[in-house]
Structures are given as structure tokens and as C-alpha cells.
Amino acid sequence: MKDIKYTNTKYLEEIYSSHLDVLTNELVEAIKNTPFRYVIISSGAIKDRRMDDNPFPFKTNPYFCRWLPLLEHPNCYLIYELNKKPVLIYFQEIDFWHKSAELPSSFWINYFEIIIVNSMDEINNHLPSNKKECILITDDYLEDRYNFEIISINTKNVINAINYGRSIKTEYEIECLRKASRSAVRGHQVANKKFKEGASEFDIHMSYCKASKHSENELPYKTIIAINKNASILHYQHYQKQKIKNPRSFLIDAGASYNGYASDISRTYAYNCNEFQSLIDGIDQMQQEIIDLIEIDMDYIELHIMAHEKIADFIQQIGLANGSIESLVKNKITDIFFPHGLGHFLGLQVHDVGGFLENPQGKEINRSDRYPFLRLNRKIQENQVFTIEPGLYVIDLLINKAKVNGTYKMLNLKQIEWLKPYGGIRIEDNIRVLDKGIENLTRNAFNESPVN
Ligand SMILES: [Mn+2]
Incomplete structure (x- = not known):
């Protein structure tokens, strides 16, 4: 029963909250002296091939994954607002072609305000209204797919601060x-x-x-x-x-x-x-x-x-x-x-x-x-x-x-x-x-x- 040791997540649960503290402090520093009050991090999107309905395999945006170990969840958004509990927009598409994402139930749920949405159109309703105060962090090249009116995408000084933080592991x-x-x-x-x-x-x-x-x-x-x-x-x-x-x-x-x-x-x-x-x-x-x-x-x-x-x-x-x-x-x-x-x-x-x-x-x-x-x-x-x-x-x-x-x-x-x-x-x-x-x-x- 060697596998039990490898799948035991209890220790991870214990150390997750101090991991989040590090990420939070890092973001506070990163947006200091910027116009941003909100950091929005997308989990990524399923990318289609041209002239084909068979998409590329999905890979989660690493900047999102660092907060939340959601590996098969496109179209989710983490919204961090200064001094507030972070919000997770959790995308649960209802269609009969694919298995919908399960309702969140893992050890991390208590650390987020979770909003479940069933369609892309709903996402915008939950984003902050003042788009000038938002920075979007995304690994998606097809930025035009976001109809969110967010102008600041992957702004360099914020990304640099996060990348520097990423090189020291919790x-x-x-x-x-x-x-x-x-x-x-x-x-x-x-x-x-x-x-x-x-x-x-x-x-x-x-x-x-x-x-x-x-x-x-x-x-x-x-x-x-x-x-x-x-x-x-x-x-x-x-x-x-x-x-x-x-x-x-x-x-x-x-x-x-x-x-x-x-x-x-x-x-x-x-x-x-x-x-x-x-x-x-x-x-x-x-x-x-x-x-x-x-x-x-x-x-x-x-x-x-x-x-x-x-x-x-x-x-x-x-x-x-x-x-x-x-x-x-x-x-x-x-x-x-x-x-x-x-x-x-x-x-x-x-x-x-x-x-x-x-x-x-x-x-x-x-x-x-x-x-x-x-x-x-x-x-x-x-x-x-x-x-x-x-x-x-x-x-x-x-x-x-x-x-x-x-x-x-x-x-x-x-x-x-x-x-x-x-x-x-x-x-x-x-x-x-x-x-x-x-x-x-x-x-x-x-x-x-x-x-x-
Ligand atoms: Mn190597």
C-alpha cells in the first residue's frame, strides 16, 4: 500500500494557508504604486485549431495554478482585491457533450468566495465595474476572446514582481x-x-x-x-x-x-x-x-x-x-x-x-x-x-x-x-x-x- 503515502494530502492542507499568505503579500507589493486595485487571473481557455473542431490539449495558466490546483478547469477566474477574501469565478458549463466540472470540494474552498457560473456571458457580471483598476493575468494569446474591456493585460512590472516571487518556493x-x-x-x-x-x-x-x-x-x-x-x-x-x-x-x-x-x-x-x-x-x-x-x-x-x-x-x-x-x-x-x-x-x-x-x-x-x-x-x-x-x-x-x-x-x-x-x-x-x-x-x- 505504498501509494497511500504518495496520495496523502493532509500535510499539503496544513501548509496551504501559509502558501496563500506569501502569494497575497507578493500581490500587495506587486500592485503598490500602480493604478490597479484588482488582479484577475484566468485559468486559461480551451484553444481551437483553425478549421478543425478538435482543440489543443488544455493546460492551466501557471499563474492561476499557483493559487488553486485546478488542472482541468478552463474559464475560471481568480479575482484578488486588496484586503478582501479572494473571489473564485468557477466555471461549470452545462452541456451534454462533456463532463461538467464537479462542484468545488477540496481543502482550499474555505479560502475563497466561490461564485459558480454556467456560461461565459455570466462571467462579466462578476468582474469589477471599474476596468481601469483591473489587471488581467492570462496565458492566452487570443486576447480578443475576452470581451471584458480590461486594457491592462500581463503588465510587465506586476508580472516581474510575481515571477521574482515564483523563484523562491514555499x-x-x-x-x-x-x-x-x-x-x-x-x-x-x-x-x-x-x-x-x-x-x-x-x-x-x-x-x-x-x-x-x-x-x-x-x-x-x-x-x-x-x-x-x-x-x-x-x-x-x-x-x-x-x-x-x-x-x-x-x-x-x-x-x-x-x-x-x-x-x-x-x-x-x-x-x-x-x-x-x-x-x-x-x-x-x-x-x-x-x-x-x-x-x-x-x-x-x-x-x-x-x-x-x-x-x-x-x-x-x-x-x-x-x-x-x-x-x-x-x-x-x-x-x-x-x-x-x-x-x-x-x-x-x-x-x-x-x-x-x-x-x-x-x-x-x-x-x-x-x-x-x-x-x-x-x-x-x-x-x-x-x-x-x-x-x-x-x-x-x-x-x-x-x-x-x-x-x-x-x-x-x-x-x-x-x-x-x-x-x-x-x-x-x-x-x-x-x-x-x-x-x-x-x-x-x-x-x-x-x-x-
Ligand atoms: Mn531539465
Whole structure:
């Protein structure tokens, strides 16, 4: 009955009210010195395709989800007015084609004034009359669908203040992220088992969904299930349906979702216990060494730079390239094998917001010219949650690019050819920063449910 622990929401209920206090204070600050008295946050709308009556899958606006874990509820609106109990306009369409939303009954209902509406036309009746005092926060591009006469949509200074707040997680959010890690880990364990049985990428993906109890639409991002050379493609997007004749390596990057919060976990496995397994062990150890370097007030980019130095040392030791650590980094040889960022914020979005915000007023930290793909360059602070995900890939395109500059001779092509059929390695954990040290949500989840 292991599942009871994972579905128990009692602890979440206890910490939800202090989560709401944080969100409320954040909004009060965000609309200070603005003309706004009301913040209206939409849950999102079902988006139709052009010339088709089959809509895109629905995903809740993360700004709404942070207040209310309503994941399948389009056309709901949260109205926050200064010093008042927030109002939830709860949309319950009555039609005979779809299952109507259930009446709200969850632990959060007492914190909101709930108004149930049955049609879109009714919504406007419940919005504040002075539209100039309203800001609407929506993730919908089709803003003209709102006939609400609200002029201020996603006003930048308010969004910046919220985004800055979103980068420091409350205990409620951290508990959701823990639960998302646990679900993903159950999927990862089954996926590895299926790989060892020789299953196809498609079968592994289906087993992952089943074990993590996610339909495809519920996943926070499309799973990357890559066998052999496919593992060299950073965002490999297909699922081969045929079994692969000579399985060698398996790279899985797959997450899960809880109350809208995501996990984002990568692992790499060797089919046989061989030399490639020892490379995986090396990257795995390196990843943990990088995690050990995390310190409050350090810039995240410092970790990224240290990761490059570690990769330089590693590729030199395993014979992929020749040269000193310094010259391998300086000549961007490490970028060939490790072309992506070391990590990113994680939360309601897989690549969560605020990675370049210096303060709630919206001052931006400069992006690095040297490392343009790094999505996070903030000072590390308590209760940030981010990923640490070094990788080592053999990517033909990048190796060929090195041919046009003089650095090609630093590469050891024979060793590269040996590694090529394995594709690549990535090890990714989700890390919460503590006052001293870290909480590794991912490794804790793996340790909690050991493979039997
Ligand atoms: Mn990631």
C-alpha cells in the first residue's frame, strides 16, 4: 500500500494557508504604486485549431495554478482585491457533450468566495465595474476572446514582481515538487526495467506513463526516450516502435506533475556492464560533486563554469580530446560535448520563470555571451529549486563545426567514433537549496522506493 503515502494530502492542507499568505503579500507589493486595485487571473481557455473542431490539449495558466490546483478547469477566474477574501469565478458549463466540472470540494474552498457560473456571458457580471483598476493575468494569446474591456493585460512590472516571487518556493510548493519527483521516479524505474528487457522506445514510453500514472497530456513535457545513437539528440522527439536489435544505451529525460508542479529528471543506462557504464558512473559522480559545490550567494553561472572544467578534465581523461583543462574550455571543446546549460529553475513550468531577474522590480541580469544556452544566472538563494544536469554527447553537427576552426586537432576522432553509437549521457536531479546544504528531491525519491 505504498501509494497511500504518495496520495496523502493532509500535510499539503496544513501548509496551504501559509502558501496563500506569501502569494497575497507578493500581490500587495506587486500592485503598490500602480493604478490597479484588482488582479484577475484566468485559468486559461480551451484553444481551437483553425478549421478543425478538435482543440489543443488544455493546460492551466501557471499563474492561476499557483493559487488553486485546478488542472482541468478552463474559464475560471481568480479575482484578488486588496484586503478582501479572494473571489473564485468557477466555471461549470452545462452541456451534454462533456463532463461538467464537479462542484468545488477540496481543502482550499474555505479560502475563497466561490461564485459558480454556467456560461461565459455570466462571467462579466462578476468582474469589477471599474476596468481601469483591473489587471488581467492570462496565458492566452487570443486576447480578443475576452470581451471584458480590461486594457491592462500581463503588465510587465506586476508580472516581474510575481515571477521574482515564483523563484523562491514555499513549503507547499516544495511538497508538490517532492510528490512530482516521486511519481517520475516510479516511471523511471519501470522504464529502465523495460529497456533491459529489450523493449522499443514506444513501449518504454507507454510503460513510463503507466507507472507514473500520467496520461500524455498530464506530463509536464514530452518524455525523451532515446536508445543508442538517438541519445545524441538533445530533445529527441520520436518513439521508435520497432525493437532495437543491438541495444547499447538508454537516455531517459522524463518528469511528472503534481498540482501543476513539475519534476524534470534524466538518467542514462548501459545495456551491458561495460566501458560505457563506467562513463555513466563518471558523469553521475561529477553531477554529485557539482551539487556539493552549491552555496548560498554564489552565482549559478559559477557552477556552470565549474561544470565545464570538470567536463574538460573528464574528456581529457577518457581520451576524447587532448589539451589542458584551461585550453579545452577556452577553445570551446567542452561546448562540443556539453552544449547545453547546467540547469534551470523548476516549478509550475519545467523551465521556470525568473532565471535572469535580479530583483522584483524587473532588473535583468545580463545573459552570458559565452554560454548563451544557460537559462539561469541568479544568485543562489534558500528555497530556490533548480536542476543540475551535466551531459556528455557525441553530436556530429558540433564535431563537424569544429572542422572549420583550428580546434579540430584537439579532438581524438578514434575515441569519438567509439563513443558515437552510444549517443550521449545526461544525469539530472531536482535540487532545493537549504539554509545549509541542499535537499535532493530526485535522489531522495530514488532512495525511498528502491528497485526490487
Ligand atoms: Mn531539465
